[in-house]
Amino acid sequence: MRGSVKDGQTISSEVISLSVKGPGLQRMVLVDLPGIISTETIGMASDTKNSITRLANNYMSNPNAIILCIQDGSVDAERSNVTELVSKMDPHGKRTIFVLTKVDMAEANLHDTDRIQKILDGKLFPMKALGYFAVVTGKGNADDPIDLIQKYEEDFFRNSKLFGNGVFKATQTTTRNLSFAVSDCFWKMVKESVEQQADTFKASRFNLETEWKNSFTKMREQDRDELFEKARGEILDEVVNLSLIPSQQWEDNLTKYLWSQMSNFIFDDVFLTAAQAESVGGFNTTVDVKLQQWAEKELPRQCVNIGHDVLLDEFQGLIEREQKSRSYDPITNDLKMQVVQACRTRHQWDTKALDSLRVIQTQALQDRNVPDKQQWETAAKFMENVIRKELEHQESELNSNLNPSSWSKLFTFQGSTIEEKNRQQCVKELQKLLLNRQQLDKTTKHNYTFRSILDYDELTTVKKNLQAQKVDVSNDFISDLWQRVYKIHFLKRNLSTCLDCRRFFYYYQKGLSDQGLDCHEVVFFWRLKRMIEITSNAIRQQISNIETRRLEREVKEILDDFNTDETLKANLLKGKRVDLAEELKRVRQVQEKLEEFIVALNTEK
Incomplete structure (x- = not known):
């Protein structure tokens, strides 16, 4: 990991990838970005703060990315540096999920329950999100197995005073519910994107079909493969x-x-x-x-x-x-x-x-x-x-x-x-x-x-x-x-x-x-x-x-x-008529696949 950082730099834009596969795991890419800092300490490169911000902007600006805004529950909200950046990248909160961590430590040092209540209700930070969740990610021991971490989290929320007082709602707690929320957000974004693409291809198909009717009246649409088979028979x-x-x-x-x-x-x-x-x-x-x-x-x-x-x-x-x-x-x-x-x-x-x-x-x-x-x-x-x-x-x-x-x-x-x-x-x-x-x-x-x-x-x-x-x-x-x-x-x-x-x-x-x-x-x-x-x-x-x-x-x-030999076929069967038929074939196939995907998404829901 340190080898990817150049001399004189603190962070690197090179990606260190890790693939995790297993039953029940979604096929998504999780990008763990460095935390936003406000001060460059001694030993850091002079552009570390800006480099982190640029790196975060690069990934968060992707319209297909789901932003998990992580906030340390044991730290005062006023010290948060990430919420402002998130609100700029996703001002309407259509692809942002807020995650409050270390709530076990926050409860132990609790003085004002209203602040946590406001955070989970989305009323404290100047940002919007699809959902607000509170999670506990273990006791801080790196060697703890996942089963132990999950049990500790479930036990905490079950016995939490804040949960009993109604500060924590069942749907807003645990990593499991957070995972479900991310999955729902993911498929919702996928559906919206697919529907948008389907509409685009539908319009493109209409334009191409209209062009064919005007350019090649009384001629059946035949793509390159169909023309080749016709020529083969002749x-x-x-x-x-x-x-x-x-x-x-x-x-x-x-x-x-x-x-x-x-x-x-x-x-x-x-x-x-x-x-x-x-x-x-x-x-x-x-x-x-x-x-x-x-x-x-x-x-x-x-x-x-x-x-x-x-x-x-x-x-x-x-x-x-x-x-x-x-x-x-x-x-x-x-x-x-x-x-x-x-x-x-x-x-x-x-x-x-x-x-x-x-x-x-x-x-x-x-x-x-x-x-x-x-x-x-x-x-x-x-x-x-x-x-x-x-x-x-x-x-x-x-x-x-x-x-x-x-x-x-x-x-x-x-x-x-x-x-x-x-x-x-x-x-x-x-x-x-x-x-x-x-x-x-x-x-x-x-x-x-x-x-x-x-x-x-x-x-x-x-x-x-x-x-x-x-x-x-x-x-x-x-x-x-x-x-x-x-x-x-x-x-x-x-x-x-x-x-x-x-x-x-x-x-x-x-x-x-x-x-x-x-x-x-x-x-x-x-x-x-x-x-x-x-x-x-x-x-x-x-x-x-x-x-x-x-x-x-x-x-x-x-x-x-x-x-x-596709290249040879393209050279022997060419012209506007063939190109238009090929484009129509491609657009129809993509549109049909998108519509099938939309039906499958609706059925799954």
Whole structure:
């Protein structure tokens, strides 16, 4: 206790706490303050008197505090220092109980019974109180047990002359009655405070409900938890709706995604490379080797990733289509999109699908036997469509480099730059080179046109022709443009071949060639088309039979994780509407609890 007092000080504001628990004891905090002094004696700090007063003021000014004004009955009332302070803190005496102690000593030294009578009637001190009590707290022996102290007090009042003369009233004596009075005062203050708080929350609830009716007409109040559960049901409904998507729609989407992902590899690494072979056998050998390596390594994993993306894209598409309906509530948009993104990260394709895909894809790519005319014509049509689309893309890219947008020129007030003019002249020279190759092929019966490489002599010729036109460019500049120009030429030539081969199935079936036309390119694209169809069908079955159920389980896990993260929920479900509903929910809950407490207090009384 002394350790809490700093050097040079007499008292400390630090609290020394002691918890007392037991049956029948009220759950209250009793603060024993130092007595108010009028004089600072030798050895005390110079501010002791003021420090005690400040400390007492600090606790007594609490409107929820019950003030026990303790007055020594053996000391003259005029020497009391505490009553004046109490009257300032509680001038109406609504939370003050006066306690007169040591009345046994007062009775022994009694000269004037009227003074004690006036004290207990509240007529002597300039203060008001809820009640006035006289108590005896033992004989002054610190070792006396509580039972002995209580017996001594009861015996004193039973045998007291003042009690017999009517100075002491039974209800104003003993520590037990004082405890009851404190308890009654405590619960009375609690009830008044609770009733006041209930009225405050009732008014707040009315204001909030009025604001809701004016701000969100015809909308039901839904707090964050209710909105989350509503969104949970809608999200899980969309997962179920995945099973209602037609099989053809799945396979069409998968086919589109598969070709878009593999088209660059097919054209640049396989088709264009194999076309450099001087014979059909060389073409087929190159194609077989590259497709075999592709099917054993990258292709299955690539297709699984595409299946994953298509599944999640369809899931997101269902949610976004629902968002466009008139009756849709947009407040859950952020939550739903966050769930979709979490699914993209968390959902892992069943690893068993890789091995089965690898087997069926390898078998499809190895088969070069087109079974019937319909399959042949379908393959030729597929070849025509993909080559035409790739040709349009390559020509668009080349034209955008050669001829920038007229809007861009107008906006920047500039014509073609030097680099753009150089590029245009270079393309013209490269196109002339291709024409020369074609003429050379006709006279020499060689296939120079097929070569994708620009040899040194050709590069030198193109560069000299450009220099003659005062166009100075590097070899790398010419080579880069050559790759695009040659690819466009290559695609045009194969587009023409495709059209010529559309009705070539009879000759293919008989193993004949029509005036040098072999159409092995159609067989190549038939192999690709069949592999894509088989893959799309297999992935579609995987989605329908396995992945949709696994996705539903993962969505439930994600929603459960989100539901336990209050911060994340607050970020995903936000806005004035949510905040107002949350505040209404909180105010209603507090008001209902307060009203239940008031009913319990009244029942207990």
